Amino acid sequence: MTKAKKRGVASYFIAFFLLTAFVITSSMLLFLTYFAGSAGVEYTRENLFTAAVVTFGNAVFLSVICTVVDILRRKVMVGRPVRAIVEAARRITNGDFTARISPKAALGASEGFEEIIDCFNTMAAELSGVETLRADFIANVSHELKTPMAVMQNYGTLLQGPDLPDEQRLRYAKAITEQSRRLADLITNILKLNRLENQQIYPSAKRYNLGEQLAECLLRFESTWEAKDIDIETDLEEEVFIESDGELLSLVWNNLFSNALKFTDPGGAVSVTLKTEGAFARVRVSDTGCGISPEARGHIFEKFYQADPSHATQGNGLGLALVKRVMDIVGGQIAVDSEPGKGSAFTVKLRRAL
Amino acid sequence: MFKLLVLEDDKDLNRTVCAFLNGSGYQAVGCLNANDAYDALYGETFDLIVSDIMMPGIDGYEFAKTVRALNQDIPILFMTARDDLASKQRGYRLGIDDYMVKPIDLDELYLRIGALLRRAKIAASHKLEIGSLRLDMDQRTAVYDGEEIPLTAREFNLLYKLLSYPGKTFTRTQLMDEFWDADTDTAPRAVDVYMTKLRGKFENCDAFRIKTVHGLGYKAVIL
Numbered sequence: 001m002t003k004a005k006k007r008g009v010a011s012y013f014i015a016f017f018l019l020t021a022f023v024i025t026s027s028m029l030l031f032l033t034y035f036a037g038s039a040g041v042e043y044t045r046e047n048l049f050t051a052a053v054v055t056f057g058n059a060v061f062l063s064v065i066c067t068v069v070d071i072l073r074r075k076v077m078v079g080r081p082v083r084a085i086v087e088a089a090r091r092i093t094n095g096d097f098t099a100r101i102s103p104k105a106a107l108g109a110s111e112g113f114e115e116i117i118d119c120f121n122t123m124a125a126e127l128s129g130v131e132t133l134r135a136d137f138i139a140n141v142s143h144e145l146k147t148p149m150a151v152m153q154n155y156g157t158l159l160q161g162p163d164l165p166d167e168q169r170l171r172y173a174k175a176i177t178e179q180s181r182r183l184a185d186l187i188t189n190i191l192k193l194n195r196l197e198n199q200q201i202y203p204s205a206k207r208y209n210l211g212e213q214l215a216e217c218l219l220r221f222e223s224t225w226e227a228k229d230i231d232i233e234t235d236l237e238e239e240v241f242i243e244s245d246g247e248l249l250s251l252v253w254n255n256l257f258s259n260a261l262k263f264t265d266p267g268g269a270v271s272v273t274l275k276t277e278g279a280f281a282r283v284r285v286s287d288t289g290c291g292i293s294p295e296a297r298g299h300i301f302e303k304f305y306q307a308d309p310s311h312a313t314q315g316n317g318l319g320l321a322l323v324k325r326v327m328d329i330v331g332g333q334i335a336v337d338s339e340p341g342k343g344s345a346f347t348v349k350l351r352r353a354l
Numbered sequence: 355m356f357k358l359l360v361l362e363d364d365k366d367l368n369r370t371v372c373a374f375l376n377g378s379g380y381q382a383v384g385c386l387n388a389n390d391a392y393d394a395l396y397g398e399t400f401d402l403i404v405s406d407i408m409m410p411g412i413d414g415y416e417f418a419k420t421v422r423a424l425n426q427d428i429p430i431l432f433m434t435a436r437d438d439l440a441s442k443q444r445g446y447r448l449g450i451d452d453y454m455v456k457p458i459d460l461d462e463l464y465l466r467i468g469a470l471l472r473r474a475k476i477a478a479s480h481k482l483e484i485g486s487l488r489l490d491m492d493q494r495t496a497v498y499d500g501e502e503i504p505l506t507a508r509e510f511n512l513l514y515k516l517l518s519y520p521g522k523t524f525t526r527t528q529l530m531d532e533f534w535d536a537d538t539d540t541a542p543r544a545v546d547v548y549m550t551k552l553r554g555k556f557e558n559c560d561a562f563r564i565k566t567v568h569g570l571g572y573k574a575v576i577l
Contacts, residue, residue: 184457188437212527215570219523222567232568238542247439 012070017063024059081105081113085120097128140304144186144316148179155179182316189318192251193303196325203245203329207353210281211236211274213246217253218272224261225270233271240274240281243353248326252334255319256285256346262315263289263344281352286345292338300336356471357398358382361391361405361417362433371404371433374460380467388412395421400428402470404463407434407441415448422449427478429470433458469519476518484576485561489514498559505555508533512548516574517562525571545572 084105091099100121106113155172158164164172214236225232260270268288275282292300296307301324304317327334327348338344358380362368368384375382383400385391387409394400403421407414418430431452432445442453451473452466476482480491488497494510496503505513511533516524526542534540549572553564562574 180457181459188455209527212525215525216528219525219567219570222523234569236569 009067009071013063013067016066016070017059020062020066021056021059024055024062028055077107081107081117085113085116088120088124092124092127097124097131100124137303140317141190144304145183148183148186151179152176152183186316186318189316189322193318193322193325196322196329203248205243205245207241207243208246210240210242210283210350211238213250214253214272214274214283217250218257220254221257221261224258228261228264228266230261230264230266231269233269235271235273235275237274237276240276241353242281242350244330244332244350248330249350252323252326252348253283253285255323256348259315259319260285260287260289260344260346263287265289268343276352277349279352279354281350283348283350284345285348286343288343291340291342292336292344293340297336297338301334356380356401358467359391359394359400359403360384361386361388361403361409361414363387363406363409371460371463374464375467378464388417391417392420401474402429402431402467404431404433404467407432407436407445415444418445418448418450427474429474431463431466431470433463473518482514482517484517487559487561489517498556498561503555503559505552509548509552509555512545513552513574516564516572517576520562520574520576523567523571523573528571 084101088099088101101117103114103117106117155176159169159172159176215234218232218234224230257270257272264270264287270285270287273282273284275284292307296305299305300307301320303321305321306315306317323334330350332351333349335347335349336344337347358375360368360371360375360382362371362384363386365386368386372382372384383394385394388411391403391405405414405417414432414434418432421428421430426449429451430449431454432450433454433456434441435456437455445453451470454463454466482489482491486499489495489510490497491514494505494507496505496510496513512529515529515532526545529545530540530542534544549564549566556562556564560577562576565573565575567573
């Protein structure tokens with residue numbers, strides 16, 4: 001028995017002894033006062049002493065029994081759930097996020113263990129969710145990084161071959177340029193996302209004209225829509241102001257515009273509207289592209305999710321994850337509705353600065 | 355031939371950028387640190403500077419500041435890995451002319467250098483010549499085929515701006531901010547009125563056209 005345990009047992013015993021002694025003394029006093037008064041019994045020094053010793057012994061005996069019973073009860077009712085919790089906590093500490101505690105270990109609702117176990121299991125579930133995401137993220141990043149690297153390496157090797165016709169040499173060199181561009185975009189996006197997720201962001205909110213920002217962002221894609229012969233429709237309400245971080249939000253518009261243009265076939269149309277709705281400004285970016293299936297809709301804001309494998313080479317699956325993250329930071333809402341084959345529309349809602 | 359100075363501490367990047375520019379009709383001189391660049395600038399005249407920001411010793415900001423103090427006009431283009439707004443702001447406040455984020459697209463670098471040099475020439479001469487149209491900033495005159503076309507000051511400024519950046523679309527608000535008083539109550543649509551007037555006055559001029567871009571803004575297209 002450890003020192004602490006000994007001290008614990010001793011303090012239980014003293015507590016039980018004081019309690020029993022108090023109870024017995026009070027009952028005896030009451031009993032004797034009334035009994036002696038009516039029966040006229042004489043107290044001698046001798047029989048009083050004997051009675052006192054016997055009563056004291058009785059109190060000690062009852063306290064011992066209570067202490068033993070209580071220790072046993074605690075062993076079962078407290079010790080078992082505590083052991084189960086400690087065991088599970090240890091497994092989680094060692095990286096096993098599958099550890100859960102059976103609710104039966106609480107042995108009923110005693111001592112609030114049920115609540116603790118409930119909380120613990122929720123925490124463990126959250127942790128294992130995060131862990132899966134992290135593992136997936138690393139797997140995805142390494143795949144996305146290594147693929148273009150491998151392609152570049154191969155073309156580099158091919159380029160070293162002797163007597164390569166000019167035409168092939170040019171094709172290989174172009175492929176290397178193309179892949180390195182893809183890699184650069186990917187790294188830029190990973191770094192941006194990392195900055196948004198892992199660092200404390202203090203959005204620098206300023207009041208500015210949202211319509212003007214949309215127009216300027218959209219104009220950066222002028223050469224893209226001209227090359228793809230995509231019709232642009234704009235309906236931007238004038239003098240709509242918001243108070244937000246313009247640099248962060250320009251990430252949102254750039255990603256939404258570039259997606260809309262990317263998924264719209266030549267001859268299609270992309271439309272951008274800005275409307276006020278009470279205290280909110282609503283921006284809608286819609287296209288006549290391939291659309292998003294209902295199953296895919298739940299996943300598009302996840303990192304590295306790409307619904308349409310045929311466009312996979314043109315993107316890295318991080319754009320909308322960035323968009324979502326920015327919306328969380330600036331406190332806006334984003335929604336998507338889409339009809340496969342007909343097109344998609346993203347709607348962003350932001351609070352207006354009045 | 356235009357002479358360009360490329361200041362970049364990474365040897366490979368410096369060499370490839372210089373090789374590309376030399377192959378594109380420019381004469382590029384590469385420097386690996388700011389002190390070499392100062393020496394080069396002292397020895398000969400350059401038409402444009404391409405500079406990195408993060409370099410050991412004297413960084414790009416300090417370099418740009420020193421150069422600007424001595425030469426107000428030489429175009430400076432920053433070529434850097436830093437893509438945050440704060441870095442860009444700091445650069446533009448020091449008086450740089452353009453900013454590109456690494457990894458840079460060499461073709462785009464070529465286009466931007468061309469535009470910077472053209473604008474530097476316009477800025478230095480205060481004159482613009484497109485086909486048989488001549489604009490003179492000092493006299494505020496527009497002469498087409500030897501015949502002067504009368505323009506108000508604001509019409510002239512708007513036209514000069516659009517023609518200095520052919521193909522680039524300006525939003526109404528951007529034009530308003532530059533050519534109307536800050537405290538004006540005029541709605542951005544007032545720009546439309548001026549564009550209509552300009553189009554009318556240059557109806558017979560086939561050097562350029564003013565195009566409306568999807569209700570977003572205006573650009574001049576050289577024919």
